[in-house]
Amino acid sequence: MLSLLYDESGDIDYTELTLSYMSFFTLEKFQNLLNTTQNGAAHSSSGIELSVLVKNVITSLCFCIIQLTLFCFFRTIFKFLYQPRCCCVPISQRMEPLPKGLLSWILPTLKNETHFYLAMGLDAYFFVRFISILLLFFLSVGFLNMFVLIPLNLTGKDSQHSATGLDRLSLSNISVSKVGRLNGHFVMSLLTIVCFHWVLIYELQSFVRIRQAYLQSKKHKSHLIHKTLLISNLPYYGKDGTLLKTILLVIPGGVQRIWYVNDFQGICTATKKAKEALQYLEQAEMKYLCAYMKKYTVNNDRRSIDYNGSRKTLIHNPTLADESLYPLFYPPIYLPTFKLPYSNTLLDLRLPSFLRLFLFQKRVHMIDWSLQQLEECQKTIDHFKILQAEDKLPKLDKVFVQFESQTSAYIAHQCLLSQIQGNLDITSIEVHPHDILWSNLLHENSTVSIFEKYLVVILSTLIIILYVVPVSFIGLISQLPLLTQLIPSMRWIYRLPEEIRDSISSFLPAVLLSILTDILLITFRCLTYYKRKLTGAQLEIDLQKWYFAFLFVQQFLVVTILTSIIVVFKQIVEQPTSIPILLAANLPKAATFFFQYISLKAFAFCGNKFLRLDELFLHFTWYKIKDITPRQRFYRLITLPRVNWGSVYPVFSVYGSIGLAYCLISPLISVFITFILSLALLYYKYSLKYIYNHINISETYGRLYPIALFNLYTGIYCLEFCLIGIFFSLKNNQGICPMKIQGTIMLIVLLLTIFGNISIYQRYVNHFSYLPILSDKDPSELDPGSRFRSPKENADELSLNSNSFYLNQAMFYSHPSFKYEKPKIWLPKDHLSESDREIKRLIEKSSVLQGGSTKGAKIEVLEKFKKFRLSVTEAAPDYK
Known part of the structure; x- marks a missing residue:
């Protein structure tokens, strides 16, 4: 179909696209490198048959079934591992155990309503809502695209052009002689983009309403945490408590209590x-x-x-x-x-x-x-x-200030507290005492600290760009002929049975990539810490942005477009107008790869998460050696796992973006996206209720959710760029571009999408972190009551009464060592x-x-x- 973009061998030819001012490099090898066609790794799956896809995922399916069977069997035996919320917490906080049947846990888990998870915090609630909304979107709009477009794609071939395998169900199967069928894709793209924006605006409005009602509920705003502000860049005169209280009298109600951060x-x-x-x-x-x-x-x-x-x-x-x-x-x-x-x-x-x-x-x-x-x-x-006690310890430039009310604290949070630039200008609100990164409180906002932050940003960017290097080496394992050609000593692999060779080339790269991705996640978390974030909640928000960028670039763009990031970067910088051509040439050919990729991810996610094989193994090995004393065993049993939402949201934002990018190019993607979202919803509904700790000390109060929603725009932009490239590059036998009008309209839609993205963000961004002082609603509506708690507990009460030192408010925000x-x-x-x-x-x-x-x-x-x-x-x- 896109004959302009392909050379005689069928590969994508980037020769013309890479001509630029960089031609002053006269080394022949360097020029050959730039002019070489370097297709993405996902292209190797182009045109595979359904039988091949089933064969590739059947092993993962079998492993998943075995793992789920073991989970169903072990669930009632090892309760401390698979349902610790039923036995390893105080009686008043326990969940009612599920029935003992092998599969009797599924229906009760799915019947849990979404608002039940409000008791575990807004982050948990909005994540369940995020998965549910994505699932609903792809079940409705995605399947509508399937019913409309798959018949058009399947019958779009002619005697001169016909796709192979599963590509027959995608846009790639439409021949030049039947180019009019693309009007169906054009109309459905407009409908999809409109529906996406409707869902986005509806969810942002719901987010604002629910978040404000939650934060302004009587149970929430009466607690000390929600009336206290962490203020940084404290000037020398602010270290006098009486003077600081006098300065802050401008805030309605004034100051109730001050906790200076002493040198601890x-x-x-x-x-x-x-x-x-x-x-x-x-x-x-x-x-x-x-x-x-x-x-x-x-x-x-x-x-x-x-x-x-x-x-x-x-x-x-x-x-x-x-x-x-x-x-x-x-x-x-x-x-x-x-x-x-x-x-x-x-x-x-x-x-x-x-x-x-x-x-x-x-x-x-x-x-x-x-x-x-x-x-x-x-x-x-x-x-x-x-x-x-004698106030003789050095004071740092950080201070916790408790105001008269939550409203007073938010007024101070939203205002500049000093006329002098650099004084009292960094504030954090809703800070849980256990969530404070105390070692980062030691660092002042100096030149060295600023340099350190920018250095971390540079390192994070380099990691995202250079990650393609180890991925390329791992990719060699899946290409045994190339691997043995580069490393002749590896030719012994051919003496193995074919089934074993196929397993090595299929599973070993996936395992290595998974390990490498986990290592990179730990690296990003460590680097984010050295940005000197003051709380774990701030760290999770920053990590979410960087981890999404990493996953989207490396797990979507790189495998879809080119394994050579140099060529991609060169084309984008020097010829921005080539982006639609680049995506149009590569996205359709990579569609079937993501069918297999998402299927394998779904099975691996479901099996590994439910079985928790690592914890089960540690229980019978390492923990037997480690748990010497009663204290060690007790604390291990009651220390329930916590969710690091900053690294969970981006994973499903990437899945949603992939689904949006392909929902028109290859509508069958909606089936696979729906599949992995359904398994994820089942797992998180179960684990949030029965496994994970209900107290999220790094609670961001829902601020991760709008970021995840706006991350979905990357999928929409990829879709629009790809369609623009297809509409403008496609030519019929007479050399005429029959879809020029549709391409022009889609270009206008792209500009409107960018404008809408900016406008919607600017409209709602202040609601992500701030709280309105005035309300035009009935005050009774601001206390949602039982909607914000589970039948057995309240999240705020648990988080505030879980430790006795909360009762002594004089030491509330002191370093834990002073409470020893x-x-x-x-x-x-x-x-x-x-x-x-x-x-x-x-x-x-x-x-x-x-x-x-x-x-x-x-x-x-x-x-x-x-x-x-x-x-x-x-x-x-x-x-x-």
């Missing part, structure tokens, strides 16, 4: 060492208890055999602890802290304890060392607490009552312990006294 590095280091010493102490006591029980039981066993060979029970005579059973060890090596240049940060390093072996040092008594370390740390902690208290040792109860006696001895020996308990933990001897079983039934004695 010294007490933070001491607290970390104290917690580690407590861990060593309890581990040492566990080792001692096991050794003591084993020694006593073995001795008892030797003396309790009567003449008939039967056992007799001997009365245990408690004595003082056996010194021969106390463990010895090499303590960790703590290095002196030192300050980093051009920074307020103190670097606290430690070396592995085994290095003491090379220094010819002797092992020390583990319990004695732990108690001594606790005493030293407690002295340091008490010293810093006294300094804080003397610990209570927790040992499991044993049948010899040695743990009770050991706790008593420790308390008498050292005043650094607040007490101890054996309640809620028990240790038993198993398998003829060779193994021990530790069980935990209640919370730790100092758990709050």
